[in-house]
Amino acid sequence: MDVRMVICGLGRVGQAFMGLLIQKEKDLQKRYGLNLKATAAVDIGGAAISPEGLPLEDLLSHLKKGGQVENMARYGKKGFSGKEALSSGLADLLVEATPTNIKDGEPGMTHIRTAFSNGLHVVTAAKGPLVLRYSELKASAEKAKVRLMISAATAAALPTLDVGLSCLAGTEVLAAEGILNGTTNYILTRMYEDGCPYGEALAEAQKMGVAEPDPSLDVEGRDTANKILLIANEVFQAGLFLRDISVEGITRVTPEDIERAKKERKVIKLIGKVEKKNGKIVASVSPMALPLDHPLACVRGTEKAISYLTDTMDRVTVSGGKSNPQGAAAAILKDIIQIYKG
Amino acid sequence: MDVRMVICGLGRVGQAFMGLLIQKEKDLQKRYGLNLKATAAVDIGGAAISPEGLPLEDLLSHLKKGGQVENMARYGKKGFSGKEALSSGLADLLVEATPTNIKDGEPGMTHIRTAFSNGLHVVTAAKGPLVLRYSELKASAEKAKVRLMISAATAAALPTLDVGLSCLAGTEVLAAEGILNGTTNYILTRMYEDGCPYGEALAEAQKMGVAEPDPSLDVEGRDTANKILLIANEVFQAGLFLRDISVEGITRVTPEDIERAKKERKVIKLIGKVEKKNGKIVASVSPMALPLDHPLACVRGTEKAISYLTDTMDRVTVSGGKSNPQGAAAAILKDIIQIYKG
Numbered sequence: 285m286d287v288r289m290v291i292c293g294l295g296r297v298g299q300a301f302m303g304l305l306i307q308k309e310k311d312l313q314k315r316y317g318l319n320l321k322a323t324a325a326v327d328i329g330g331a332a333i334s335p336e337g338l339p340l341e342d343l344l345s346h347l348k349k350g351g352q353v354e355n356m357a358r359y360g361k362k363g364f365s366g367k368e369a370l371s372s373g374l375a376d377l378l379v380e381a382t383p384t385n386i387k388d389g390e391p392g393m394t395h396i397r398t399a400f401s402n403g404l405h406v407v408t409a410a411k412g413p414l415v416l417r418y419s420e421l422k423a424s425a426e427k428a429k430v431r432l433m434i435s436a437a438t439a440a441a442l443p444t445l446d447v448g449l450s451c452l453a454g455t456e457v458l459a460a461e462g463i464l465n466g467t468t469n470y471i472l473t474r475m476y477e478d479g480c481p482y483g484e485a486l487a488e489a490q491k492m493g494v495a496e497p498d499p500s501l502d503v504e505g506r507d508t509a510n511k512i513l514l515i516a517n518e519v520f521q522a523g524l525f526l527r528d529i530s531v532e533g534i535t536r537v538t539p540e541d542i543e544r545a546k547k548e549r550k551v552i553k554l555i556g557k558v559e560k561k562n563g564k565i566v567a568s569v570s571p572m573a574l575p576l577d578h579p580l581a582c583v584r585g586t587e588k589a590i591s592y593l594t595d596t597m598d599r600v601t602v603s604g605g606k607s608n609p610q611g612a613a614a615a616i617l618k619d620i621i622q623i624y625k626g
Numbered sequence: 627m628d629v630r631m632v633i634c635g636l637g638r639v640g641q642a643f644m645g646l647l648i649q650k651e652k653d654l655q656k657r658y659g660l661n662l663k664a665t666a667a668v669d670i671g672g673a674a675i676s677p678e679g680l681p682l683e684d685l686l687s688h689l690k691k692g693g694q695v696e697n698m699a700r701y702g703k704k705g706f707s708g709k710e711a712l713s714s715g716l717a718d719l720l721v722e723a724t725p726t727n728i729k730d731g732e733p734g735m736t737h738i739r740t741a742f743s744n745g746l747h748v749v750t751a752a753k754g755p756l757v758l759r760y761s762e763l764k765a766s767a768e769k770a771k772v773r774l775m776i777s778a779a780t781a782a783a784l785p786t787l788d789v790g791l792s793c794l795a796g797t798e799v800l801a802a803e804g805i806l807n808g809t810t811n812y813i814l815t816r817m818y819e820d821g822c823p824y825g826e827a828l829a830e831a832q833k834m835g836v837a838e839p840d841p842s843l844d845v846e847g848r849d850t851a852n853k854i855l856l857i858a859n860e861v862f863q864a865g866l867f868l869r870d871i872s873v874e875g876i877t878r879v880t881p882e883d884i885e886r887a888k889k890e891r892k893v894i895k896l897i898g899k900v901e902k903k904n905g906k907i908v909a910s911v912s913p914m915a916l917p918l919d920h921p922l923a924c925v926r927g928t929e930k931a932i933s934y935l936t937d938t939m940d941r942v943t944v945s946g947g948k949s950n951p952q953g954a955a956a957a958i959l960k961d962i963i964q965i966y967k968g
Contacts, residue, residue, distance in 0.1 A: 304938065307938075308796060308938075311798070312796070316795075316796075441938075441939035441940065441942070442942070443789065443793035443794075443942065446788070446789075446792060446793040447785065447788075447789070447793065447944070450788060450792060450793075450964065451785035451788040451789065451792075451793075451944075451960070452785075452960070453658075453959075453960045453963040453964060453967070454650060454654070454658075454956060454959040454960050454962075454963050455956060455960075456653070577926065579945060579946065581924075582923075582924035584919065591946075596646065596649075596650075596783075596948070596952060596953075596955075596956040596959075597783035597947050597948050597953060597956045597957075598783065598946060598947060598948035598953065599946045599947075600783070600784070600785065600944065600945075600946040600947050601944065601945050601946050602789070602793075602942065602943065602944040602945075603921060603942075603943045603944075603945075604921065604933075604940060604941045604942045604943050605939050605940060605941075605942050606938070606939050606940035610938060611938075611939060611940065613938075614796065614797060614938040614939045615939075617795075617796040617938075618793070618794070618795045618796050618797075620796075621795040621796050622792070622795060625795070
């Protein structure tokens, strides 16, 4: 089966995804019968277009040399936008890999809406549109009878949603608790295992590239909040907005807090949580002291995990999964396979 | 959508499954549009039959009072066999819950073959037929264009196969390592944490009902071998037989082994393993000393887990899931939902 894709956003995730398409081309045909072709690749200044499928190796090497996509020989088209690409009958599916923008969700929001109004499936790594307007977008996908796949936006290669929806099908999920941010888990692990204070652990994480120069999205718990919001809406059909979630990050966790937890045979983790409380679905983000035998207690360093509590299968916990752009690209590819595996 | 089922085997798993059907009836209709009806329930001496669907509450209470299914008022039919039930156009799907028989796979083998030759899907908790003739049965299912679902035979509510096949779609799975038997993990945990010798830990496990009076299937590693064989064949398409797997249980693990591992900051676990070695797929079962930061190292007590190593998503580990008959029943239900979710 031929699948024609528009790829929007050619940064680290978009490029990793193109690399993966090259690496996996034969395997995808053999194992899944899928022939994935990028008919358009779009970035801020324009696009490269080919109804027969772009030569991805050439495009990648052009980009890696610092070239802009719109200047690619033969295929480049200056000023050609994602909206145009998605409206021109070029594709069956949108891969949305533009940067996450939590203010107005653009340009992802426009891309996703345009994809739906043209009958395209959407696989997105961008969290912005989902965090801002999950219910609207989900309803649009259903109306257009296409799929909206968001694995890459919800902890990427860690299969948070697959486990919550598919592996636990038929159960009632009572609660979900996740360590959904690698940066903060790394900092807390260093504080717990080596006794360093918060500032020192953060500085080290920044030096290693584990934390951003501006770490606020991570350490203030907002990245975790974005992910737990999407998990609440997908797995629990909660219909929540970001404003419904109480969020506390790790900036106020002290060495004394860590020591106190240790004495009680506990460990402090930044937990994104969704639970059913008196018939309502409540989500929150906060540092929590977990008993050492809690399945999330031994999730160390930059590792992520999510633990679901169910009525008929008890507790199921999944951990790991690459969390760099390659991991996000692998999650996008998995979502595409799941759309077409029938 | 109406789904008519023949349930073969009315022991603990079969009864738990019927209980689950009663409990989840409304939820299955609402969430998945499924109306699951048991048109036949078969045990060793006969069956109960109703083309409109058996009254499961009545049947369960009859069985729980010690009644035989063939003596159930109105619906009972003495001597009516699984083979007859599966050949009489009564059903779309077989739920196979007869005891695991590793000698010749019967009666499950006959049931599954009959189901396929009549165009029925099969969801099985019985390992025997799969362990003995996986490739043949898989080929028969494909030929009949029906599904063979085996979650309940491969660690039940722990989603070993869902994660290996669906959550990791598009990756190359390089290796799988599992703690797949709760009894042996309980014994090894007691030996590690409390320093008890093997015999004492086993006796305690037997007293608690965690180990069988004859524990050999578990402690000799054969139960783990059965499960890792099925995982090798489903996830790695290995085409292996039981005789291809080297199996060592935990009966020779001594307190000295445990102490030596502890000194090296390791913990001994009974690991079922599949890996690609020089282009070949090799499976084995043996006690292994894992470093304390290995994701399986903190899987304690009767808990089970499996860890997959992949090329593009790194390592993904899943743990937990109820492992009693209720967990197996929940895994059967999940498999049925996955067949029909489209």
